Amino acid sequence: MLGLIVEQHAGMPFQDYIEQRIFQPCGMLDSGYFSLDRLPANTAIGYIDEKDGTWRTNQYAIPVQGYADGGAYVTAPDMMKLWSSLLANKLLTPSMTRQLLIPHQYDPGSGLHYGLGVWITKKDEDLFKYHVMGYDPGVNFRSAYYPATGHTLVVTSNGSGGAFEMMGLIEEELSKGSSST
DSSP, X not given: OHHXXXXXXXXXXXXXXXXXXXXXXXXXXXXXXXXXXXXXXXXXXXXXXXXXSOEEESTTTSOSSOBTTBOOBOOHHHHHHXXXXXXXXXXXXXXXXXXXXXXXXXXXXXXXEEOSSOEEXXXXXXXXXXXXXXXXXXXXXXXXEETXXXXXXXXXXXBSSSHHHHHHHHHHHHHHHHHTO
C-alpha cells in the first residue's frame, strides 16, 4: 500500500522514486530494482537448499522485479553508503532522522524495539545497534550500525540463510575483543 501512495504522490513508479531519492543521492551505483532478465554483470544468483540436499536457483521463486515490499538488489559497499548518508542527514532532516531511529514499538517476544523501518537492539537498556534486514527465497542480508563504536556491518548471502548466523558470530567475536581490552 505504501508503494502505491508513494507512486501517486511522486507521480512516478516506486522503483524510479527509490532510485532518484535514495540510491543516487547515496552513491549506491550498483543497487537497484533490476528485472531478472536484465541483471547487471557480476550479480550473484540466489540458491535454495532443497529438502533432498540439492540446490536450485531462486529464479522461479522471486518476483520478476522487486517493488515496495522488497526485492531490491544491493551490494555490501552500497549498504555502507546508505548508512553513511542516513547518519549524515543526507536523506532526511536531522529531526526526521532522529524520529526514524527512536523506538516507537517494542516486541517483547524478540526483545527488539522498532523505529520507523529500522530495528533497534538494546543491551542492558543501552543502545547496541540499529539494523535492517532483507530476505527472499535464495538470498538474504543483514546490516547494522553500532553507535557506540561507529562501526557498520553488512553481511550478504546468496542462500536463504546465513546472514543472521554470520552477523551473530561476528558480533560474538567483537564482544570478546572488547571485553579483553
